[in-house]
Amino acid sequence: MKLVVAVVRPDKLSAVLEALFHEEVRGLTIGRVQGHGGETERVETYRGTTVKMDLSEKVRLEIGVSDHFVAPTVNAILASARTGTVGDGKIFVLPVEKVYRIRTAEEDQDAVTPVERAVRA
Amino acid sequence: MTMSAADTAWMLVSTALVLLMTPALGFFYGGLVRAKNTLNTIMMSVAALGFVGVAWAVIGYSLAFDPGWPLVGSASRAFLRGVGLEAQGTIPHLLFMAYQATFAIITAALVSGAIVERMRFGPYLAFITAWSVVVYAPIAHWVWGGGWLASLGALDFAGGTVVHINAGAAALVAALVLGPRKDYGRQAILPHSVPFTVLGAGLLWFGWFGFNAGSALGASPSAALAFVNTLLAPAATLVVWTLMDLRRTGKVTAVGGATAIVVGLVAITPAAGFVGPMSGLVLGALAAFPSYYALLWRARTRLDDSLDVVAAHGLGGTVGALLTGVLAQKAWNGTADGALFGNPKQLAVQALAVVASIVYSAALTWGLMKAIGAVTALRAAAPDEGLGLDVSQHGEEAYARGEGAILIPADSVAGPVGAAITPVLQAGEGRP
Numbered sequence: 205m206k207l208v209v210a211v212v213r214p215d216k217l218s219a220v221l222e223a224l225f226h227e228e229v230r231g232l233t234i235g236r237v238q239g240h241g242g243e244t245e246r247v248e249t250y251r252g253t254t255v256k257m258d259l260s261e262k263v264r265l266e267i268g269v270s271d272h273f274v275a276p277t278v279n280a281i282l283a284s285a286r287t288g289t290v291g292d293g294k295i296f297v298l299p300v301e302k303v304y305r306i307r308t309a310e311e312d313q314d315a316v317t318p319v320e321r322a323v324r325a
Numbered sequence: 326m327t328m329s330a331a332d333t334a335w336m337l338v339s340t341a342l343v344l345l346m347t348p349a350l351g352f353f354y355g356g357l358v359r360a361k362n363t364l365n366t367i368m369m370s371v372a373a374l375g376f377v378g379v380a381w382a383v384i385g386y387s388l389a390f391d392p393g394w395p396l397v398g399s400a401s402r403a404f405l406r407g408v409g410l411e412a413q414g415t416i417p418h419l420l421f422m423a424y425q426a427t428f429a430i431i432t433a434a435l436v437s438g439a440i441v442e443r444m445r446f447g448p449y450l451a452f453i454t455a456w457s458v459v460v461y462a463p464i465a466h467w468v469w470g471g472g473w474l475a476s477l478g479a480l481d482f483a484g485g486t487v488v489h490i491n492a493g494a495a496a497l498v499a500a501l502v503l504g505p506r507k508d509y510g511r512q513a514i515l516p517h518s519v520p521f522t523v524l525g526a527g528l529l530w531f532g533w534f535g536f537n538a539g540s541a542l543g544a545s546p547s548a549a550l551a552f553v554n555t556l557l558a559p560a561a562t563l564v565v566w567t568l569m570d571l572r573r574t575g576k577v578t579a580v581g582g583a584t585a586i587v588v589g590l591v592a593i594t595p596a597a598g599f600v601g602p603m604s605g606l607v608l609g610a611l612a613a614f615p616s617y618y619a620l621l622w623r624a625r626t627r628l629d630d631s632l633d634v635v636a637a638h639g640l641g642g643t644v645g646a647l648l649t650g651v652l653a654q655k656a657w658n659g660t661a662d663g664a665l666f667g668n669p670k671q672l673a674v675q676a677l678a679v680v681a682s683i684v685y686s687a688a689l690t691w692g693l694m695k696a697i698g699a700v701t702a703l704r705a706a707a708p709d710e711g712l713g714l715d716v717s718q719h720g721e722e723a724y725a726r727g728e729g730a731i732l733i734p735a736d737s738v739a740g741p742v743g744a745a746i747t748p749v750l751q752a753g754e755g756r757p
Contacts, residue, residue, distance in 0.1 A: 213711065215712070215713075216711075218511070218513075238728060240729070245731075247733070248720045248721055248725070249720055255730040256731050258729040259729025287708060289708060
């Protein structure tokens, strides 16, 4: 199992979710985060105060997947979150030691397999 | 005529009331857009206070209210030449000019609802300024400035044709020329602050008492009639809208309620001082239907009239203008009867005023948008639209949290801010 962590532009979130859904990736968690990559700082002015905004609004997705789902997941995000300009975000793929599904106490592979898929199998 | 202190007092108050409607509209519209476009949307209304206000004093008032010709006034009152403290009716001429200025301002701001979340701010400023002069002023002249529709006897108490139908037609054309937002029809675009929208609708209603009752141009029985109709008609619209919401989805929405108030206010505007209070109730109730269904239908089309200016103002204004021709009652207004009271010709005159306003406004708006578009890009670049117009057009955020904001010392800020600072920033060290 892997944990795919992706940081993407907020305005690309809908496209990413759609692409993931298309790849039948169902279980994910998202959060609004702020971060800094290589993008040019935005300069904002409030009355006499001029500031550069070092942190940009991003959305972080965390997706626990079984190994053979890693490539489709990553590819879906790569294709859907890209604009081609600096600030498109990152994808991290992390090893996962253990996964439990709280409802059933299933472990690992079973825990990250969507319910209807498990039933069918 | 002699000056009246009472009339002058009421018109001073009315002018302030109508002026408040423009920032109120900013909040009404601002709540309906996404958080990243809040300030841009509010500023579209706020900017009209300045740009249209100045254009009105420079030339707009003269084109609208100088006797001139049937189609347009003249430039003889440009820069308010000859507009002083002498009586215009029973109030100072200068006050009459100021009152009318607030109408020009909000009419231009109304159009912005169709083009939010994607238009560059500079071209927008050019558009509303020019629009108030070449579209608003002549139509105001036709109806209120002694122009050809006034000669025909068209009834428009407070601006159904001049303000709302005019803004609705311009909104339709502006949205078509500009094209839909890049996310329109692809993903859900939801209002980010419904409380703002309800607050804006409430302040609009408050200001609208000045808009309608002030259009009597005095503290008169006619003002009282317009005032009461401004109370009753939106109430009826709100009730009907609520019941339709209940019947369709089983739930009454706040955005729907705020919209219903505006639709009712728009519809009663041309009729306010011409129809009795029970007719006002009927008019408000009837006005709910076309706008309600137009909103539902529009959202399924490719017409990105983003905040439904056409459905609320164009259609609401049309219903109001036509029903004025049906429900007007000489017993109440002392001027003219409508079709229901034995004067079917009035309805025909109303219909002509509606069509003429739509055609003129649509044609000139198209020309203006195309002309400005030939000089400079009307739309924000796609990445700027994605980032949001608050940051890309204004360099501000509506809900800045200040985390990660680094103060730039005042002495490094010189000349155009962006140009001066960007190289400094890019030379900065410590990039992770």
